[in-house]
Amino acid sequence: MADTATQGASGGMPQLDPSSFPNQIFWLVIALVAIYFILSRIALPRIAAVLAERQGALTNDLAAAEELKQRAVEAEAAYNKALADARSEAAKIADETRAAIQADLDKAIARADDEISAKAAESEARIAEIRAGAVRSIEEVAADVAGDIVAAVAPGQKVDAKVLSAAVAARVKG
């Protein structure tokens, strides 16, 4: 206790004891100079180099990523273009095919129409022939019947066949 008291009385704050100042300042200056040289000669250039290298690596990686992204965009554009080309090509082929089929179809229809009209004309001709044949037969039958009727009505009366048929023909037409 007494020891403490005397120390306190004699010492006070060691910070205010000027006898140790030269010593502290001397060693402090040495320490600061040493730290400064350690930092400025070794540590700071090294850390700056590492940071620059890292920054460079980051920049390079980002540039590479940007380039790859650009390439991906280009690839997508090329793909889309190829797709569009293929689609238009397909449409063209489909159109051509459709046109060719249409032409074939038109030709076939025209031929069929021709055949149909030819057949129809032939049929009409035959119908007309048959009708004419029928009229002639009717006239013959009518002339015969008329001759028989005349023979039955006026026996012995001779009738010229030509006159008779002419009369029948006039009657049938009338």
Added chain:
Amino acid sequence: MASESTNTTGTQSKGNGRVIAYVLIALAAVLFGLAYADGYGKLAIAPMDQFKVKPLFGGDTIAWYTPTNVTFWLGMSILSIFALMVMGTRGRAVIPSRGQSMAELAYGFVRKMVEDVAGKDALPYFPFIFTAFLFILSANFLGLIPSSFTTTSHFAVTVVLALTVFISVTVLGFVKNGTAFLSLFWVSSAPLVLRPVLAVIELISYFVRPVSHSVRLAGAMMAGHAVLKVFAGFAGAMGLGGIVPVFGVVAIYGLEVLVSAIQAYVFTILTCVYLKDALHPHH
């Protein structure tokens, strides 16, 4: 046991287990102290003894060249800075190790501070500012090792640091700006009548800078360590009840870790502010 119970019964018992562990550690510290304390039962506290400058190899006289505990702990500062900044970065890895990350973090922190506060043209002085920052930081942290010596708690040290900053910044101001540096004291944005008054105030505050710059650091370190010592002395004097001051010591120690870092930061950022005034004296 405590850690085993945490897995089964959850956070409540985990907290209890922690508290019990802390109490046991504190009790052990108190008992350990009691076994060695000769001043048991007496309030024998000499909080300033830890700041005494003692010759390292015996003797009483302290000449300017005598290796002292100051020398030893300054050397420890150099060693720890060397370990962090040189040995930590020896890998030079693009993907850094833990030590290299810390070194890069310190580098980036101070460099950004210099650039933000003092501007890009202050970067040539970055090595000096970084030297001051790392020295103060390491000295403050090393001083927190029990029974060590805190070099930055001495005015001789902090005044040398602050005066170095003050003188070099003032000389730099005149070299860079010539007499235009004096416009720092001539507040051109104020009314003309007020300017001479403000000039006197500015001049006084300029010359008070090194005083506050140095006393702030030494005072913070000295006060914190003295309080720690006082609490530790209470713990020694109170016997088993000393467990209470031990908790106080733990709490203040945590605070002191914070203060150590903050004081290094404050000293550095003020240096940057002064440097800014020297490079750009116009308001």
